């Protein structure tokens with residue numbers, strides 16, 4: 001989160017994101033991505049602010065937020081691990097990797113560890129289908145994963 | 161100064177290319193210039209390091225960061241032999257035997273260098289197009305026989321003509337870069353490896369149909385493609401390749417990147433348009449077609465990345481030259497993608513007509529696990545499973561349709577003999593249930609029921625009755641769904657059932673584990 005906006009109210013920060021996309025056609029998606037980048041998630045309390053700013057109904061904004069799986073209503077863990085479960089990764093053991101990850105972190109897909117260190121998610125294809133099983137960890141792609149490599153990557157990430 | 165290429169492609173990065181590039185720079189210091197190129201598409205060799213020598217670009221791979229000091233010691237920077245050395249990359253059969261038109265520059269150039277781009281034939285197509293009338297450009301694309309690479313295979317020239325003929329002051333060109341199909345990554349590799357090619361193709365389309373504004377809708381799962389495309393667009397504006405009076409012509413075109421938000425259905429073109437308008441990605445009924453009533457109700461070209469990226473070469477060298485490649489009604493080249501359990505996975509661009517077996521067993525080298533190939537899924541999650549017995553099939557839209565399969569976006573996912581096809585059929589239904597936009601009942605409810613019914617079948621619960629039910633359900637989804645999401649999900653289900661009925665008997669999976 002931007003340091004200079006730390007003192008700003010939620011409403012002001014939301015308005016700043018909206019302002020940055022004012023000139024774009026059909027700007028709701030870019031705005032929602034912007035909100036999630038600013039706050040880490042889309043708090044239901046920003047929906048009425050957005051609706052007022054954009055002259056939309058709350059139901060419309062809510063409907064869009066909930067349609068897309070990227071938008072989350074609560075903060076994610078320090079690391080987000082998105083494991084690919086699509087066909088090409090399944091052909092090289094993605095389901096086993098999912099089971100391993102659930103065991104290692106002690107949470108199911110879609111959940112965050114109690115200490116807030118890791119959020120585990122499923123994703124259907126990352127475009128790395130020749131080097132599966134694939135995952136995206138904090139926005140970076142990884143290939144040819146197994147339990148050991150996954151644990152190593154997260155341990156390294158924690159040090160850095 | 162020695163030039164060394166280390167790919168920046170996210171697949172290469174996924175197995176350590178960034179660390180390899182850093183290690184080379186650290187070890188060799190000022191003696192080398194490290195260029196971060198796209199990937200050559202031989203993904204099993206990634207990270208593939210190439211050293212420029214007078215013999216050509218010598219390839220080493222897969223290189224790990226730890227191997228770098230040893231490689232340099234052994235003379236890699238002079239192109240010396242080594243167990244990881246593959247010789248001159250352009251002379252490898254995998255490279256030499258392709259016909260790269262769309263992917264001609266991917267992996268060869270620095271993706272964001274305008275000099276490299278022009279030196280390797282970039283802008284020839286656009287310059288040719290800008291000298292001609294829009295109708296003549298459309299005619300050239302029609303003559304090429306180019307069909308949409310996003311899945312449906314609709315002739316690009318016909319679509320463009322509809323948009324050209326539609327009246328109105330505002331028209332759009334939208335590039336579908338949602339690439340949600342498992343087993344496909346060519347759109348991503350093109351955007352990361354040769355982004356100016358897509359910009360050039362879209363600008364040609366804009367000139368051809370009279371559009372002034374364009375959008376590239378990229379899925380959020382592709383952050384590297386998003387940032388590369390955005391940087392390329394900024395550079396293109398700075399060079400007069402976008403904006404007002406492109407290359408000194410009367411044509412003006414503004415181009416923007418938009419990012420999806422994790423919805424497979426937004427690859428369906430009308431859902432994508434809704435999403436671009438800032439709405440839920442609900443599929444629209446057709447007609448009206450997007451070419452007439454598209455983005456914000458305006459005439460709109462919607463094409464896949466590879467369709468648009470094929471256009472510069474067509475304009476540069478002529479539609480008839482392109483049409484000479486291929487078979488029957490599948491003209492030109494397709495960027496095939498070998499994925500899944502495959503020894504040598506990657507992209508292989510060649511004329512339509514090559515057989516499935518030549519790709520999978522030949523270039524692909526069979527499975528990665530070393531076990532026999534049992535089935536491949538071609539054309540993404542809505543495509544059929546094809547048994548190894550049908551590897552004689554030519555890669556051609558109509559031949560595949562006749563075999564009750566589909567080429568789709570050209571992705572081929574390989575499975576070995578440990579695959580449980582009932583589980584794959586179940587997954588197809590699960591995926592449809594998860595990703596359905598929810599607009600029509602056969603898809604929304606049918607897919608959920610499909611999962612339940614398959615569970616009953618494999619659980620041994622009234623097998624015959626439930627098989628009949630599954631069949632009815634598939635028929636209902638095929639006939640009653642508004643779009644191909646619900647309409648084609650029965651493809652993988654039925655093909656799995658037809659070709660591998662034994663996997664659907666109760667206890668099949670457990671028996672399999674025992675072997």
Ligand SMILES: Cc1cc2nc3c(=O)[nH]c(=O)nc-3n(C[C@H](O)[C@H](O)[C@H](O)COP(=O)(O)O)c2cc1C
Pocket residue numbers: 307308309310311312313314336337338339340341424425426427428429430462463464465467468643644645
């Ligand atoms: C469920 C579904 C998903 C689709 N996903 C994509 C996609 O990711 N990329 C794409 O180019 N086309 C996709 N399509 C096809 C598009 O609807 C459309 O046909 C295509 O973008 C047109 O471009 P083309 O003619 O150049 O192929 C999808 C279709 C359906 C029904």
Ligand code: SF4
Pocket residue numbers: 425443595596597598599600601603604641642643644645646647
């Ligand atoms: S078939 Fe499925 S995805 Fe397509 S419109 Fe109907 S509910 Fe939506």
Ligand code: FES
Pocket residue numbers: 084085086087088089090124125126127128129132134341342343344
């Ligand atoms: S299927 Fe996993 S990356 Fe494509």
